[in-house]
Amino acid sequence: MPFASLGLSPAIAHAARESGFLTPTPIQSAAIPAILKGGDVLASAQTGSGKTAAFVLPLLHQLLTTPATMPRRVRALVLVPTRELAAQVGETLRALCEFIDTPVKTVIAFGGISINPQMLRLRGGADIVVATPGRLLDLLDHNALSLSDVSTLVLDEADRLLDLGFADELNRIIALLPAHKQNLFFSATFPAQVEALAQTMLQQPARIELPSQQANAALIEQRAIEVDSNKRTALLKHLVQQHRWPQVLVFVATKNAAENLADKLYRAGLNATPFHGELSQGRREQVLADFKAARWQIVIATDVAARGIDIAQLPAVVNYDLPRSPVDYVHRIGRTGRAGETGVAISFISAATEAHFRLIENRQQRRVPRERIDGFEPLETAAPAATLTDPDGTGGIKGKRKSKKDKLREAAARDGEQS
Missing domain, CATH: 3.40.50.300 (P-loop containing nucleotide triphosphate hydrolases)
Known part of the structure; x- marks a missing residue:
């Protein structure tokens, strides 16, 4: 047409x-x-x-x-x-x-x-x-x-x-x-x-x-790999080398995590760089341009910086840290499998984050089978399940500590009640 x-x-x-x-x-x-x-x-x-x-x-x-x-x-x-x-x-x-x-x-x-x-x-x-x-x-x-x-x-x-x-x-x-x-x-x-x-x-x-989410989901192979938190970096290096991905976008929770993980990978001989909101605009534009031109193999990004990343034929996305919300998960994995191409989205699941990933699965009404990779089998056991509250499907996945924005909102609400 x-x-x-x-x-x-x-x-x-x-x-x-x-x-x-x-x-x-x-x-x-x-x-x-x-x-x-x-x-x-x-x-x-x-x-x-x-x-x-x-x-x-x-x-x-x-x-x-x-x-x-x-x-x-x-x-x-x-x-x-x-x-x-x-x-x-x-x-x-x-x-x-x-x-x-x-x-x-x-x-x-x-x-x-x-x-x-x-x-x-x-x-x-x-x-x-x-x-x-x-x-x-x-x-x-x-x-x-x-x-x-x-x-x-x-x-x-x-x-x-x-x-x-x-x-x-x-x-x-x-x-x-x-x-x-x-x-x-x-x-x-x-x-x-x-x-x-x-x-x-x-x-x-x-x-x-x-039905675009379902159609795109068919093009994106979703995988969930069980691994202890302290083995995630080694597992990531293993997967990059095993699959020989020419490019991979890796998501982490914070700016410091992006910097630290990129530094570890770079020192291990992998062409990796961080991408987060505290980089200058010029630096962010340069990283994106270099990633599109395949001059960087691995970009370690936070959610705040990752909006609008559009890399043609990006083969893989890795959730090194799980996203804060199911909405963020949809956007993250949507960086691959674009415009009719296929891709893979891998999430690292630890004992501490298993309950969080179940919430994501519930929101997308899809169960992702758990995998274990030889040599990276988890030893940690799950802690007692904490109560998860996610009334609107936009929060509750970043950990037990409240974000700065959440604290400010609660303080504003309390002030409003007192006035």
């Missing part, structure tokens, strides 16, 4: 073809016609399903086919949870705009770097802004742009936007947007926070829930 058959203009269909989008994916086939009708859309879009093009292509179509009342006023706003995802959306836009005769000005804005170049870029206005919520608010505080003419709002990875604590920022931004606009929510999962926001913002949305 060609893109033109979905209702896109010949110019946009041509740009899609020239940019390498040969045939629409299921999410693109379902979402593009729904978006072009002009109504709100709530779409379940698994990572690797082609969801970025699913909203970018109709956004460009609308810009080119609907005359602007005010030139260079922001007409489309895309909000994303991380810098990497902002860069990924921007890269898709730039690739498509190379094959469009009408100039479309896109500004990508995120924190971690100086705001001045982004403010300069916004001089003279923009057609599309792709931004993280915090940096967008900074730009608004500097009067660098106006949102009064936005006709389409996209929340990309809406579940992660809310899970990462952007609810207050989103509310501030939404209050500055026109009441009448098209709202497009794309989310890999629909936790309670996303459903609640959708009910308050969306008007009779077209709801698109494709």
